[in-house]
Amino acid sequence: MKNFKYIPAESLEKASQKKDDSVLMAGGTDLLGMIKDDLLTPETVINLKSLKELKNIRYNAGKGLEIGALATITELAENSDVQKRFPVLVQTCKEIASPQLRNVGTVGGNLCQRPRCWYYRGEFNCLRKGGDTCFAVDGENKFHCVVGGGPCYIVHPSDLAVSLLALDASLEIFSNGKLKTVPIDDFFILPEQNETKENILEPGEIVTKIIVPEIPAGSKCAFIKFKERASWDFAVVSLGILLNTNGSTIKNGRIVFGGVAPRPWIDTALNTKLTGAATDEKNLKSLADSALLEAEPMSKNDYKIILVRNLLKQALIDLSKN
Amino acid sequence: MEKIHLQINGRNYHLEVPATELLVDTLRERLGLTGTKKGCEIGECGACTVLIDDKAVNSCLILTAQAEGKKITTIEGVGDYNNLHPVQQAFLNHDAVHCGFCTPGMVLSVIGLLKRNPRPNEKEIREAIAGNLCRCTGYKQIVEAVLDVIGQGEKNI
Numbered sequence: 286m287k288n289f290k291y292i293p294a295e296s297l298e299k300a301s302q303k304k305d306d307s308v309l310m311a312g313g314t315d316l317l318g319m320i321k322d323d324l325l326t327p328e329t330v331i332n333l334k335s336l337k338e339l340k341n342i343r344y345n346a347g348k349g350l351e352i353g354a355l356a357t358i359t360e361l362a363e364n365s366d367v368q369k370r371f372p373v374l375v376q377t378c379k380e381i382a383s384p385q386l387r388n389v390g391t392v393g394g395n396l397c398q399r400p401r402c403w404y405y406r407g408e409f410n411c412l413r414k415g416g417d418t419c420f421a422v423d424g425e426n427k428f429h430c431v432v433g434g435g436p437c438y439i440v441h442p443s444d445l446a447v448s449l450l451a452l453d454a455s456l457e458i459f460s461n462g463k464l465k466t467v468p469i470d471d472f473f474i475l476p477e478q479n480e481t482k483e484n485i486l487e488p489g490e491i492v493t494k495i496i497v498p499e500i501p502a503g504s505k506c507a508f509i510k511f512k513e514r515a516s517w518d519f520a521v522v523s524l525g526i527l528l529n530t531n532g533s534t535i536k537n538g539r540i541v542f543g544g545v546a547p548r549p550w551i552d553t554a555l556n557t558k559l560t561g562a563a564t565d566e567k568n569l570k571s572l573a574d575s576a577l578l579e580a581e582p583m584s585k586n587d588y589k590i591i592l593v594r595n596l597l598k599q600a601l602i603d604l605s606k607n
Numbered sequence: 608m609e610k611i612h613l614q615i616n617g618r619n620y621h622l623e624v625p626a627t628e629l630l631v632d633t634l635r636e637r638l639g640l641t642g643t644k645k646g647c648e649i650g651e652c653g654a655c656t657v658l659i660d661d662k663a664v665n666s667c668l669i670l671t672a673q674a675e676g677k678k679i680t681t682i683e684g685v686g687d688y689n690n691l692h693p694v695q696q697a698f699l700n701h702d703a704v705h706c707g708f709c710t711p712g713m714v715l716s717v718i719g720l721l722k723r724n725p726r727p728n729e730k731e732i733r734e735a736i737a738g739n740l741c742r743c744t745g746y747k748q749i750v751e752a753v754l755d756v757i758g759q760g761e762k763n764i
Contacts, residue, residue, distance in 0.1 A: 386738065
């Protein structure tokens with residue numbers, strides 16, 4: 286690693302006034318990997334972990350859950366309110382990385398982690414690094430996106446982003462000395478907007494809190510992740526779903542896909558078909574088969590579309606059962 | 608240089624280390640605690656697993672400065688040749704050690720699990736060691752060793 290200075294953050298205010306050659310660190314499990322690979326060569330690393338107030342997890346009946354951005358993935362999974370009221374988040378946390386990484390990696394860091402594209406992580410001067418080529422287009426694109434891509438074709442690596450979007454969460458962001466709240470759907474961006482970053486954060490802006498509304502009464506949720514290895518890995522594809530049925534029809538719901546796009550993906554056409562749809566197996570299968578109709582797979586990743594539809598089929602059938 | 612205080616295996620250390628120094632390097636190179644192994648260096652293999660405040664972490668992805676004031680347990684603090692920890696003894700009894708490179712990290716992941724959950728089932732054991740790669744045993748003997756330790760009751764884990 287190239288030499289850098291290390292400073293524990295004194296306050297949000299001070300951390301946010303960082304210079305361009307400084308980086309903010311939460312758990313550091315992704316950041317240190319980036320620095321080791323010379324993808325980042327900061328002058329100063331500012332450790333946010335000294336801001337203890339950003340570690341709290343609080344549940345308020347009627348209002349929902351507030352997760353401090355610096356809470357670790359393990360702390361989220363082991364919180365008794367989360368286990369009782371938001372089991373889908375526990376399910377998601379258990380699918381993230383390995384126990385060792387979950388003990389250090391934070392919720393905010395999970396949302397802000399950088400993509401795992403092997404060209405981006407490797408020695409290629411790709412678009413995301415300011416170059417002029419996305420090497421996945423003519424290269425090895427088995428794990429790249431099938432929808433929402435262009436000019437860069439990464440997939441977003443966060444599992445929590447998928448579940449939190451299904452739960453309609455918001456992010457609290459410290460920006461220019463003030464706090465603002467942004468729906469998580471507006472937090473993530475596509476490469477067509479900016480191919481060098483995955484979210485709206487400007488330098489010095491810091492995610493401070495994740496706000497998750499109560500899960501509507503009667504709704505069921507699930508997170509499903511397909512990995513190449515059983516033990517742990519990034520998602521090949523994943524699925525976050527919230528579904529409210531009344532026995533024979535879907536009252537409402539929300540489906541989010543991971544691993545298919547440069548951001549957690551809401552297939553709008555699919556989601557608008559949910560309300561009023563019959564929950565017999567045949568109809569649920571045809572609903573699932575209408576997922577990602579707008580996908581434009583690359584040379585080696587069309588299998589992701591079939592995989593997503595099959596996972597969705599299973600989830601719709603499981604969640605529609607009483 | 609960063610002035611750091613660490614409590615490693617019950618002993619206090621006051622060190623001056625470069626900001627870029629990783630915990631695994633402080634342990635191995637500076638303090639000679641070479642029981643902690645260095646494998647992939649990217650948080651995938653778990654050979655460098657140590658406990659920080661009783662939780663398993665990859666010491667290759669933590670700056671020593673990040674561990675300021677923390678309690679660290681390495682394999683040297685778990686047991687020694689004449690006084691093996693029950694988990695180490697069970698690994699021996701079940702031939703759960705072949706080449707041995709993963710063993711220190713594996714043992715610490717297991718101890719981290721047993722501190723939180725003294726009676727894990729097989730699924731929980733497999734989840735707890737998911738971040739520790741073993742290329743020799745196929746994990747079967749390791750899981751059997753842990754089940755055996757649990758069967759012996761809570762022996763000062």
